Amino acid sequence: MVTLGLLHTSPAHVPVFDALRDAHRPALELRHYVDESLLERARQEGPDAVAADVRAALERAVADGAGAVLCTCSTIGGVAEEVGEGGVPVLRVDRPMAAEAVAAGPRIVVLATVESTLGPTVELVEEEARRAGRAAEVRPVLVAGAWELFGAGDTDGYVHSVAAAVAEVRDADAIVLAQASMAVAQELVREQGGAHAPVLSSPAPGFSAAARLV
Structure with a gap:
């Protein structure tokens, strides 16, 4: 089954994207990765301060079989696209x-x-x-x-x-x-x-x- 990884900074986003999958792409497997600390630190220190942790989260998603990763946090979305993960596409949600x-x-x-x-x-x-x-x-x-x-x-x-x-x-x-x-x-x-x-x-x-x- 095709897998899309999603990197969130709030658990509130999980049901939103599950509902979108159910309505539009029911055959698509979603794997959610939630780390609220990424947003908290980015707000305090700036998005670049969490680049290493964002990269680690993307590496985990790819290791779990994601064919692409969607970052649903606008604050760190640019960082997620920049650090990327090899040949696997990374897209910021906005x-x-x-x-x-x-x-x-x-x-x-x-x-x-x-x-x-x-x-x-x-x-x-x-x-x-x-x-x-x-x-x-x-x-x-x-x-x-x-x-x-x-x-x-x-x-x-x-x-x-x-x-x-x-x-x-x-x-x-x-x-x-x-x-x-x-x-x-x-x-x-x-x-x-x-x-x-x-x-x-x-x-x-x-x-x-x-x-x-x-």
């Missing part, structure tokens, strides 16, 4: 989303609930814009207080805070939800009709792209 945002237009707002995610995501969108030969004016916005709600297990409060931040965005061609954990706010945004631009999240397009790699 890259396909960034490409979609660039295609939507030049005015892109990046929303994040963790400050350490803003820089890497902005850089990724700008990278995808250069690759596509398009202009991009990227505006980062931190949803203050939301991550504390997530950490406390208040998923409802987290989702509503993200949706409220989306509703406040004006003058944008696309709104990027920088972290995979923010994707659950998309449905609430649709129900409320509060978005003034397309709202993009990473799990579904990231999973689809990784599945194609294997």
Whole structure:
């Protein structure tokens, strides 16, 4: 059976990607690797500080038979792609989303609930814009207080805070939800009709792209 490895920094992502597999690629075997300390250290010391541990996690996934590895953490996704693992493809979950945002237009707002995610995501969108030969004016916005709600297990409060931040965005061609954990706010945004631009999240397009790699 074909295997896709997934590197997470929160166990909350496991059921999200299991559901995507069940809905779209039931024959694909997923192996999840969760290390919450990677995000904690990256927030404190910077993403490069966890490069060796990320490489070790990728090596373990490949040793377990992964045909490709998807990193679902936006903060360390760039590091995961950089350190790679031999001939096995490594993809950061937000890259396909960034490409979609660039295609939507030049005015892109990046929303994040963790400050350490803003820089890497902005850089990724700008990278995808250069690759596509398009202009991009990227505006980062931190949803203050939301991550504390997530950490406390208040998923409802987290989702509503993200949706409220989306509703406040004006003058944008696309709104990027920088972290995979923010994707659950998309449905609430649709129900409320509060978005003034397309709202993009990473799990579904990231999973689809990784599945194609294997």
